Amino acid sequence: MPSDLAKKKAAKKKEAAKSRSRTKKPDENGEGGGAEGQEDGAASNGVESLGKELDAFELEKTNARAVTGVLASHPNSTDVHVASLSLTFHGQELMSDTSLELNSGRRYGLIGLNGTGKSMLLSAIGHREIPIPEHIDIYHLTREMPPSEKTALQCVMEVDEQRIKLEKEAERLAAEDSECEKLMDLYERLEELDADKAQVRASRILHGLGFTPAMMQKKMKDFSGGWRMRVALSRALYLKPFMLLLDEPTNHLDLEACVWLEEELAQFKRILVLISHSQDFLNGVCTNIMHLHQRKLKYYTGNYDQxxxxxxxxxxxxxxxxxxxxxxxxxxxxxxxxxxxxxxxxxxxxxxxxxxxxxxxxxGLTEKVVDDKTLSFYFPSCGKIPPPVIMVQNVNFRYSDDTPYIYKNLEFGIDLDSRVALVGPNGAGKSTLLKLLYGELRPSDGMIRKNSHVKIGRYHQHLTEQLELDLSPLEYMMKCYPAIKEKEEMRKIIGRYGLTGKQQVSPIRNLSDGQKCRVCFAWLAWQNPHLLFLDEPTNHLDIETIDALGDAINEYDGGMMLVSHDFRLISQVAQEIWVCENQTITKWNRDILAYKENLKSKIAKQMHDF
The missing domain is CATH 1.10.287 (Helix Hairpins)
Known part of the structure; x- marks a missing residue:
């Protein structure tokens, strides 16, 4: 039972909440309440939609999904237990008669093979298709902030809608049970949203994710999609919802921001459900692992290694x-x-x-252990080309005459035995360098010489956009490589990249993001390149697929340049680490884990000085 002092404190907070509700500040238009919460907050249905309506694709997925389950925890509890949970998508059973158990104060890593339904489960939770009490507010980060006239700082700080909802919920719970554990948490949340502390907290979060003070005042319409995604993530961290759902939050981040986010999420004290392909990130954040396997959720205590x-x-x-x-x-x-x-x-x-x-x-007999399907990626032998394959001589580069130089006086060579990982902060030019070497961009000064026979295979984050969604993977690959006449031969090729059975003949639009990436890898490998340029290749891949990719790179007889925020993949495949920063490239003479520790020290100093 709470002490008299605790009761008095709760009563005082309750009165303060009522007072705030009566003296609610007007929004920018002079109207009370504001619509921001409906646009990009934890909306009333519990999903972070960042738009007034779901887009057509999201709506189609929601309509094709059927979810059943029974709430097994107390309606006012801070824990969420759902029994007899089943989930189907387009008639395919992804989960069957399993249990969802999410306890307050725990951080769950949701893992499983691509296509098993991890993102589908998060979406169903976010849309409250699973019975979750209304007092558990949910923030499901699904997309970037929309372009607007608002600054990054304004977008993070706008909380009127959320504050009103929390105040109403606090009044309801106080009337039902004034000693409820959840009520104390709501009062704590309302204190965190206090306007006096808002700018300092919001600025600290944006700074941690790579924003300078000038960028914080920049309008949303002037940011790229990746930076607007960082603003959306900053807002999620600022609001501190009771249940935070993050699906691959590191996909748009550089290594430095990944390290900061790992430290930040490790302090999250409510319920966090996280999908991530990075074992390193899961180790740093998670207190529990949920494994989606054979249509069941299995629970493990500890981080990924445990x-x-x-x-x-x-x-x-x-x-x-x-x-x-x-x-x-x-x-x-x-x-x-x-x-x-x-x-x-x-x-x-x-x-x-x-x-x-x-x-x-x-x-009941003990079931035989069913292993996760293992796959082996494959990059065909590329043959030999005498060095140097690519020579970079006195190269300077900037995008236009009125923008600063990204690189000055670059001098290096790339051969078939090069295995290089490019690291450094966002905007330092990692992807730009790959585009220069590939030939998509031309140097402002200097010269890039390439062997006339070299073939370069470039994987980048937008490669899935070239896929024809109405075709199946089999049809798409047959169209791209007409020299392969036999469907069975092409089936075998696609199968090497983890797409089997119905997945090969289903429309690409029905595949998960990870499965679409596998189609891209099949397409890329069959170009038979001498050099692989891989720009964030792990986005949307499951852990087993990343391991298969690492093995394939190590067996490949060509050269490789990699941009990745996955410390483990870098440690598996890179023989050299080049740091892109301050308009130049310098070689890091220690391993990638030493680089991570260096980043941690650098970030701690920056946050202390901020």
Whole structure:
């Protein structure tokens, strides 16, 4: 029971909340309330939609989804337990009679193979298609902030709509149960949204995600989609909802911002559900792992490394039990077959064994461990080209005469044995360098010489946009590579990249983001390039696919340049780390984990000085 002091404090906060509600400030247009919450806040249906209506694609997905489940926790509890949860999409069963268990104060990493339904589950939670009490406000980050005249700082700080909802919910709970644990949390939330602290908190978050003071005052219409996504993420962190749903939040971030976000999310004290392909990021943030496997949610305590260890131990024990049961069953069946019609004594023993066998079956036998499907990516042999394959000589580059130089006096060479990871802050020119080497951009000064026979395969974040969504992966690849006449031969090729069975003949629009990326990798590999330029190749891929990609790169006999925020992939495949910063490129002489520690120290100093 709370002390008298706690009760008085709660009563005082309740009165303050009522007072704020009565003296609500007008918005920019002089009208009370503002519409920002409907546009880009935790909307009344619980989803962060960043628009007045769902786009056509999101609406189509919602209509094609069927969800059932029963709330098993107390309606006013801060924990959410849903029993008998099932989810289907276009008639395909993604989850069947499983349990969703989300406890306050825990940070869950949701993992599973591409296409198993991870993002679908987050979307169903965000849209409240799963029974979640109204007092649990949900913020599902789904897209970037829309272009507008508002500044980045304004977009993060606008909380009138959220404040009103929290005040109403606090009044409702106070009337029902003034000692409710959730009520105290609501009062704490209202204090966090206090206008006196707003600008300092919002500025700190934006700074952590890479915004300078000048950028914070820049209008949303002047930002690219990636930076507007950072504003949306900043807003999510600023609002501190009771349930925060993040699907691959690092996809638009550089390594420095990833390190800051990892530290920030590790302090989140409510309910966080996170989908991430980065083992390193999951290790730094998560207190629990939810594994979506065989249409069930399985729960593990600890971070990703602990999950791997625990799962291995459990599966070893399960297989021992399974093998023992199968041996017992085989022995009893043989005995029954041999002696079931023998002497009276042997027949009685056979009947006893038959009853024992029936009891074993009735009580439920141990299932055989079903491993995750393993796949092996493949980049065909590219043959030999004598060095130098690419020579960069005295190169300067800027986008126009009135913009600053991104690079000055670059001098280096790339050969078929080069394995380089490009790191550095956003805007330093990592993707720009790949475009220069590929030939999409021309140097402002200097020269880039390429071997006349070199073929470059470039993977980038927008490659999926070239896919023809109404075609199936099989049809698309047959169209791109008409020299391959036999469908069965093309099926085998696509299968190497983890697309099998119905996935090969379903329209590409029905595939998950990760499966679309696999189509792109199949298309890229079959160009048979001498050099791979990979710009954020891990976005939307599951952990197993990233490992397969790492193995394929290591077996590939051509050169590779990689831009990635995935520390683990860099550690797997890069032999050199080049830092792009301050208009030049410098070689980092230690490993990528030492670079991460260096970033942590740098960020801690920046945040202290900010």
């Amino acid at each position: 999950y791997v260890k625990t799962r291995q131990e459990l599966e070893e024990h399960q297989m021992k039990r399974f093998n023992w049961e199968q041996d017992q069953i085989s022995h009893m069946k043989n005995y029954i077959a041999r002696f079931g019609h023998g002497s009276a004594k042997l027949a009685r023993q056979a009947q006893s064994k038959e009853k024992t066998l029936q009891k074993m079956v009735a009580s």
